Structures are given as C-alpha cells and as structure tokens.
Amino acid sequence: MLSPPEWQILGFSLAAAGGSTLLILAPGIVLSWWLARFRWPGKSLVETLVSLPLVMPPVATGFLLLRLLGRRGPFGSWLESLGIDVVFTWKAVVLAMAVMSFPLLVRTLRPAFEAVEPRLEQIARTLGAGGLRVFFTITLPLAARGVASGALLAFARALGEFGATVIVAGNIPGKTTTASVEIFHLIQLGKDAEALRLMGAMVVASFALLWLHEGWLRKPRLRR
C-alpha cells in the first residue's frame, strides 16, 4: 500500500495532468480544426512548431520553458510584474505537462476533424446555421470520439511527464513533486522498494487509461 505522502504525490500528479489537459483542450480543438479545414500562410510552420516537443529532448523543452518563464525571461518578467510566479511552483508542473502533451492532442484531433464529412457542414449552412453553430452542433459532436481519445492520450502523456517538469518545476516535496519525479528521486536514493510501489501505482493508472482508450474509444462506432 502507498504511504500518505505517496498518495499525495499520486493525487497531485493526477490533478496536475487533469489541469494541463483542461488547459490545452480548447486551444487544441481550435488549432486542430483550423489545421484540418483551412489552408493559410505559415500553416506548415505552425504544424512543425506544435510537433516540436514530440521530438525534442524533454529536458531541452524544460530548459527552454525555464528561460522563457524565469524572472529574467521574456514571459517571466512580464508575469512577475503581474505578481504571478510560475517557475518552481505547481503552475510550472501544469505548464510543462501541457507543452509536452499538446502535440499528442493535436495529432489525435486533427484526423478526427478531417474525418467529419464537409458536406454535412455545408448542408447545415444552407439550413440557416452560422459558423459557430455548425461547429458546435455538427463538427464537434461528430469528432467527439477523437476529442475524447486525444484528451485521454494527452492526460496519460502528462501523467508520465518527467524531463521538462523536473527542469522547470524542480522537486519540491508537497509542492511540485510528481510521481515520475519522485520515482527518479527514490531510485537515486537507493529506495527501490518505495520506487517500485509508486511505479506499480503508475503502471495501474497508465494501463487503465490506455485500456479505456483502446478498448472503448477505438472500437468501431456501432450506433451510427
């Protein structure tokens, strides 16, 4: 069984992963839909930038975030003037998770939006619907499975995040320590039994998420 501090770490990891998924869901949906439906200048640049964290070493992404959000960084100094501290706080954990899972979200959502028959959206427009109504009543509901699938994968990716998190949020017990960071810390200290317990909990959580994804969301749609 997990000890109370380990439960806290696990709970914090789940909450931060949930928070990061919520944070990226709306921008992920809008961006994926734009990528799926429209051609615009700079599109391939945006596509590449979005996918960058997928191939960059997570530690390097974390370092970039640290430089951007640190007190002397371009965003950090602006945030500090507003009284917002990000680096080495729970906000940095959420942000690191968000940046690292965003590409996975967009890569799942884009084909989901591409699969929505444009003819249905066109006919909705002839029936008097404006752009927003078409999006919320036709496009989004028809891509709903893809959206759920993308959110679940992004959440799972966030839960396992380590490299970027440890650089930008550090390892402050009770404040920024996530399960992945704690496992690394315990292994370094030679506390293998504790590391194994936490690892077991992570395996169960990750397995449950992927099982949900593969077994439920990827089943062919029977109701249509």
Place this chain on the structure above:
Amino acid sequence: MKLVLAGVELPLSDFSLRLDATLSAPVTGIFGPSGAGKTSLLDLLAGLRRAQTGRIELDGELLSDAARGLHLEPRYRRLGYVPQDGALFPHLSVRRNLLYGYRPELASAAMRFEAVLALLALEPLLERRIAHLSGGERQRVALGRALLCAPRLLLLDEPLSGLDAELKTRIVSYLRAIRRELGLPMLYVSHHAEEILELCDEVLILERGQLVERGSPALLLAPSTWPARSLESAS
C-alpha cells in the same frame, strides 16, 4: 419564381460551368451525364461555391455578383437543398435533423412542422436514428428537413438515385404533393430522362458545363431520343 444567372462562370477541374439563363418554370429539370456540372450548379446557387464571374438573382434579390464581390452567405439564401445522398446528420435523431433549420416564423401554414410531417409521412420515423433508416426514408427526411427551413426554392440533386422502382414511385408522389400543395418552385437535377419527363415543366441540358439545349422535356427527352441521350451520357 424568377432565377437569373447572368454570365456565370465557375471553373471546375477540367472545364468551366458557364451559364446565362433565366429560369421561371415551377419545376425546372437539369439534365446531363455524370460530371456535367449539375451538382456544381446547385452548390453555386446554394452559395457553397463562388462563381468567378457573373451575377445570380432570385426574385429580384441579388444572391451573388462576382464583379462587385458580393456573395450572400448560404444561411441567408433560404434555399432548401436536398443533396444526392441526403447528407443527414448521423448523430442526430430524425426529429432533430428535421428541426435543425426549422423557421416557424417564416413558414406558411402548409410548411409548418406538423404539416410537413403529414405531407411526407414522417411521424413514425421521428425518434429513429439515421443509421436505422432505409434509402427511401432518408430521402423523405432530407426533403422534410429542406422544406422546414422555409425555402423560396427547392434544390434537388438526384433525389431518386439508389432507390428501387417502387420507392421511386413513392418519392415521386411526395414530390408531386410538394408541388401541388406547397407551390414551391424546384430545380431538379437528374441524369434519368424519365424522372425529368415525369416531374419537370422545363429542362436544361448540360454537357461539360455548357447549356446545350433547353425546352420542353416532352420534346427534348421523349423516349424516342433516349438511345441518343444515353450514348451522349456514356461518352
């Protein structure tokens, strides 16, 4: 109804759709082989595509004018479009499909929800899912959905395609009922001469985007001309 297409040109993949015509028959047929530009014409009227040149007017109202960069959005055109496969929204029930564009404030008594349900015998289908409808039922729902948005003109794209003879007869009787009871003008696209003969007052024959003939269906598409027409269609 008076529909004016003045100097309209829409480039398609390997030819351009070019039309200069004024249509005023209650039911106008658009006849021609597959790929002649018939569906593109309906898309153009519905506002789903933009002509490169020319002007389109319906009953004196400007729908588009390329020279002035005017293009009335599809949602403001009030044209009931029944596309070839129905394009019913698969995630919505029949009832919610029918109500999607319902404009009770604009509908005449004959085009109110209950009246359209009765006209097309849709009542028993209301709670059904789209996946559970037969081909004929889908066409009726698509027709009903288009009628309920209080259209000024009905655009029908091959509404009988894929239906067997018995179903065709039934849908034709519904189309006749729409014409008789609602007095709603229609543009009826088909590549089947017998459908045009049965339903239309005038026919426009399109080939590779060009209007090649127009006139009475009985004269242009009489059964004696079918072999020639089908040869043209096949070519």
